[in-house]
Amino acid sequence: MTALGKDLIGLETLAPEQIRLLLDTAEPFKEVSERPIKKVPALRGKTIVNLFFEASTRTRISFEFAEKRLSADTVNVAATGSSVSKGETLVDTAKNLEAMRIDMVVIRHGASGAAQFLARRIASNVINAGDGKHEHPTQALLDLLTIRDKLGRIEGTKVCLVGDILHSRVARSNLWGLTKLGAQVAVCGPRTLLPRGIEELGVTVFRRIEDAIAWADVLNVLRLQLERMEAGFIPSLREYYRVFGVTAERLERAPKELLVMHPGPMNRGVEIDSRVADGAHSVILDQVTNGVAVRMAVLYLLAGGKPELADAAKRGAPD
Ligand code: CP
Secondary structure: OOOOOOOEOOOOOOOHHHHHHHHHHHHHHHHHHHOOOOOOOOOOOOEEEEEEOOOOOHHHHHHHHHHHHOOOEEEEEEOOOOHHHHOOOHHHHHHHHHHOOOOEEEEEEOOOOHHHHHHOOOOOEEEEEEEOOOEOHHHHHHHHHHHHHHHOOOOOOEEEEEOOOOOOHHHHHHHHHHHHOOOEEEEEOOHHHOOOOHHHHOOEEEOOHHHHHHHOOEEEEOOOOHHHOOOOOOOOHHHHHHHHOEOHHHHHOOOOOOEEEOOOOOOEOOOEOHHHHOOOOEOHHHHHHHHHHHHHHHHHHHOOOOHHHHHHHHHOOOO
16 A cells, blocks of 8 residues: 555545655656656556546646656546547446556546545546545645745645635645644635635634735635536625735735735636736746646655655656
């Protein structure tokens, strides 16, 4: 069994030491993406299937880059164009892929619990790339790595998740990861988009974005998940922006420098102003860059790579 177990389903079930191990293992892999030849042999001979049943740009492409930079053989499967569109089940699809002798499955699915469901039924390692409203563990890991890079620590850092917490798997994974690593966590958004009883998890709730900005070291601004909402959560997008939008004017009044993060894709002019997204506070593209190293670390550790040899693995030494 690997240091992470067989699968990566979420941060809820990881110990703080396992989360730290993932972040530490990602560190040496960052440099691989800066080389002219972005390839190391750590996963040579491994076959990985990326099963994406929901749209994705960052997660799908960065998993594929991570796999290729580790020299794995990769195949991408989407619902459209596969026999899923003819009614084949998730498990039948995965079992047919396993019959072709694969090693790992990366899955994004609209149903909460889909990754766990699959992990219990196939022998290959399963990595959750986002399941419904449940978890998006690699997004939270790259968020944690970005905070640690920029602020030098996670413990004690004040992080406020802003916006649609209720429908957000990114929020759930961040809440687990941040609290396990000792950050102070707050949320800010309309009452209708906050899970009931969230205060009981030790999370501070801000009703005004101005108060959240005054408190936070980091704002992680979440997308309004319009595709997961039934009608009636907010009066209108314009009203949401007026009350909760992270704008340049609001940041100018912040008492201290703060980082602005966003997992993407952004709704510019809804949850975030373009001047903020592209401005000096923004670390949004640093998050994307870190996504490749974090996913390399996840793949490497689940393939049985020794954490202490990640540095050697990137130099091409035997692992
Ligand atoms: N952050 C994120 O999951 O983006 P994608 O949907 O583009 O993968």
